[in-house]
Amino acid sequence: MSPLQITFGLLAFIAITIVTSMVNTLVTLRNRFINAYAQIDEQLKRRYDLIPNMVETAKGYIKHDRETLEAVITARNDAATANISAAANPGDPSAMHVLASSEMTLGGALGRLFALLESYPDLKANDTMLRLMEDLASTDNKVAFFRDAFNDAVMAYNTKRKMFPRNVISVIFRFNLAESFSIENTEKRLAPKIPLS
Amino acid sequence: MGIFEHQDRARTRTTVLVAYFVISVVCIIAAVYIVSILIFYNAHANQPHGSLPPELVLWDPAIFLYAALGTLSVVIIGSLYKIAALAKGGSVVAESLGGRLLSPDTADPSERQLCNVIEEMAIASGMPVPRIYVLDDEPGINAFAAGHAPGDAAIGVTRGCMTLLNRDELQGIIGHEFSHIANGDMRLDLRIMGVLFGIVCLSVIGQVLLYSRGGRDRNPLFLLGLALIVIGSIGVFFGRLIQAAISRQREFLADASSVQFTRNPAGLSSALQKLGGTGSRVRSAHAGEASHMFFGNGMGKSFLGAALATHPPLAERIHAVDPSWDGKFHRGAITIDEAESSPGSEGHL
Numbered sequence: 367m368s369p370l371q372i373t374f375g376l377l378a379f380i381a382i383t384i385v386t387s388m389v390n391t392l393v394t395l396r397n398r399f400i401n402a403y404a405q406i407d408e409q410l411k412r413r414y415d416l417i418p419n420m421v422e423t424a425k426g427y428i429k430h431d432r433e434t435l436e437a438v439i440t441a442r443n444d445a446a447t448a449n450i451s452a453a454a455n456p457g458d459p460s461a462m463h464v465l466a467s468s469e470m471t472l473g474g475a476l477g478r479l480f481a482l483l484e485s486y487p488d489l490k491a492n493d494t495m496l497r498l499m500e501d502l503a504s505t506d507n508k509v510a511f512f513r514d515a516f517n518d519a520v521m522a523y524n525t526k527r528k529m530f531p532r533n534v535i536s537v538i539f540r541f542n543l544a545e546s547f548s549i550e551n552t553e554k555r556l557a558p559k560i561p562l563s
Numbered sequence: 564m565g566i567f568e569h570q571d572r573a574r575t576r577t578t579v580l581v582a583y584f585v586i587s588v589v590c591i592i593a594a595v596y597i598v599s600i601l602i603f604y605n606a607h608a609n610q611p612h613g614s615l616p617p618e619l620v621l622w623d624p625a626i627f628l629y630a631a632l633g634t635l636s637v638v639i640i641g642s643l644y645k646i647a648a649l650a651k652g653g654s655v656v657a658e659s660l661g662g663r664l665l666s667p668d669t670a671d672p673s674e675r676q677l678c679n680v681i682e683e684m685a686i687a688s689g690m691p692v693p694r695i696y697v698l699d700d701e702p703g704i705n706a707f708a709a710g711h712a713p714g715d716a717a718i719g720v721t722r723g724c725m726t727l728l729n730r731d732e733l734q735g736i737i738g739h740e741f742s743h744i745a746n747g748d749m750r751l752d753l754r755i756m757g758v759l760f761g762i763v764c765l766s767v768i769g770q771v772l773l774y775s776r777g778g779r780d781r782n783p784l785f786l787l788g789l790a791l792i793v794i795g796s797i798g799v800f801f802g803r804l805i806q807a808a809i810s811r812q813r814e815f816l817a818d819a820s821s822v823q824f825t826r827n828p829a830g831l832s833s834a835l836q837k838l839g840g841t842g843s844r845v846r847s848a849h850a851g852e853a854s855h856m857f858f859g860n861g862m863g864k865s866f867l868g869a870a871l872a873t874h875p876p877l878a879e880r881i882h883a884v885d886p887s888w889d890g891k892f893h894r895g896a897i898t899i900d901e902a903e904s905s906p907g908s909e910g911h912l
Contacts, residue, residue: 496672503730504679511686 388532392541395526396457399519399544403456405512406547407449413505414446417476420498424479427489434478441472457520457544466549473549517546566819566828569883573816577751580809584755587805588638591762591798596630598790605786637768641761646753653710653717654694660707660845662696662719673725680734681718687824688741693718697725698845704728704834705843706858708740711753716744727841728834735821735831736858742820748813755809759802766795803871810873818884832885835859839877839892 367375421435428435448465455461483490490496523544527536535541603626604619654664667678678695685692693708693716701721710716718740724733743749769791772784822828843859859874869876881888 493672497675500672500676500679504676504683507683507734508686511683514687515689 385535388535389539392523392527392532392536392539395519395523396541396544399516399523400456402512402516402519403453403547406509406516407453409505409509409512410445410449413502413509414442414449416498416502416505417442417472420479420495420502423492423494423498424486424489427486427492428482431482434475434482438472438475438479441468441475444468445472452547456516457523457542459543459545462545462547466547470549513547513549517548520544520546566822569819570816570823573812573819576812577809577816580805580812581751584758584802584805584809587798587801588758588762591638591765591794592631592634594794595634595765595791596627598787598794599626599630602786602790634765637764638758638761641764642754642757645760646757649753649756650711652715653708654696654715656709657694657696657707657717657719660696660698660719661700662698662717665695665697667692667695676730677720677725677733677737680730680737684734684737684741684824687738688745688820690716690741690744693744696720698722701845703842703845704736704838704859705845706736706740708743708749710744711749713744716749721845723841727837731825731827731830732834732837733830734825734827735834738821738824739817739831739858741824742817743813746813746816746820748817751809751813755802755806759799759806762795762798762802764795765798766792769793769795807871807873811875814874814880815883818880822884828884832881832888835877835881835884836888836892839881 417438421438424435445465445468448461448468452458452461452465526532527541527543600619600621600623603623657664665674665678669675669678674697677697681695682692690713693710693713696717696719698705698719698721702723703721704723704727706718706720706724708716708718718737720733720736724736728736769788772788772791775784775788818831821831825831838859843857845857857874859877874880877892878890
């Protein structure tokens with residue numbers, strides 16, 4: 367081998383090492399937010415399990431305002447579907463937008479249900495209902511805290527992939543821009559405040 | 564000032580105070596050295612057959628080495644002994660205070676709420692979920708975190724916390740306890756208590772030397788013993804002051820971190836106000852040795868009051884969390900038995 371060949375070989379080796387390490391960093395960061403979404407997913411599923419139970423309990427008391435209950439169930443089903451596609455592809459912009467908007471619809475529907483509870487004091491004092499509301503409140507809080515972690519992880523990934531020369535690498539190896547999970551609500555909660563003592 | 568500035572300030576002040584603590588130990592070594600030099604000189608000067616009194620040499624490397632090594636080894640061995648004795652898991656401490664372990668799937672509504680809130684704060688602070696204890700016999704509002712590492716931590720909550728506080732207030736208090744775990748306050752505390760005990764050991768050795776004096780009147784060990792008792796006592800006094808000052812900074816830090824975790828300053832502020840109106844005294848016989856771990860001041864007024872208090876004045880804490888506070892405390896929603904409640908004056912908190 368001539369010295370020229372050796373020099374080229376060395377340069378190629380260095381270049382490959384650098385590119386590999388950049389790709390690896392991006393993979394690590396992507397896995398971090400995918401992992402963070404897995405925790406959101408677990409809490410959201412719990413939330414989607416609690417809501418039908420709550421509606422079932424409420425049905426025993428609420429006779430007139432059935433459409434409020436039905437709206438909650440419809441919104442819950444939409445959100446659950448949106449979560450399935452978001453969980454399959456965390457950070458995907460369209461999936462995250464659909465999930466955020468359906469979660470906001472669900473939050474609104476639940477808000478109307480809680481407002482309705484004021485006219486049904488027996489239901490509001492029902493043990494099962496109280497327990498479900500407490501668990502729902504806690505699940506909402508957990509989603510909110512996990513969402514913070516997810517959004518931080520998404521931001522770390524996006525910042526890294528935007529910077530030169532990683533932006534070139536991201537285009538070649540298809541590290542797409544990730545979308546955070548943001549709910550446009552001043553209270554930063556998925557659901558309106560659940561009336562708990 | 565925002566919560567992060569509050570946190571930074573508390574952390575910086577802690578560093579300064581820990582530096583003071585180290586300086587105190589250095590001062591103790593210097594004092595022991597000076598006393599040794601004087602005793603050594605004195606012993607030489609009183610030699611019966613000495614021809615000329617020797618000159619007073621202020622710098623003697625050999626004596627310095629003995630004084631420094633002797634003092635350091637007493638303090639270090641004393642510290643290690645105390646740390647080993649104190650470093651028991653969080654559940655041991657919680658049980659000694661009369662805590663009852665809660666199961667995560669309890670059916671009782673308020674216990675369930677407590678477990679839920681603790682799980683939430685574990686997520687927000689990025690810590691593992693600790694074991695959860697309830698102090699059933701304590702009607703005041705208080706809570707504590709114990710254990711030397713996040714892995715074996717325990718959080719205990721008084722019954723007053725569960726009956727008198729709403730969900731947001733409880734979250735504020737639990738967030739405060741989690742920040743003690745997350746900021747490593749339990750370990751810092753343990754080390755400081757260890758070193759303090761090491762300084763106490765110095766006095767104890769002084770007493771031993773004092774009583775072991777033999778028949779001769781001018782026993783140099785007698786003077787050294789007396790000096791060690793004085794140095795040790797002064798050291799412990801200042802050590803306690805610094806320890807209390809560190810503890811107060813860690814409380815401010817924990818309040819600010821709690822707000823960071825819950826993102827709801829109103830909850831913590833309102834919990835502190837209820838604590839001011841209801842009282843936080845803990846009646847357990849073991850409360851004294853654990854007073855620094857509590858959310859609010861667990862003990863009554865101490866002799867030196869503010870200087871030795873493990874917690875900052877309540878009003879100051881509320882103002883730090885909620886600058887718009889009107890200065891009024893309010894009692895819990897459920898009034899508790901007058902006989903049970905401790906007098907809720909600002910003075911004792």
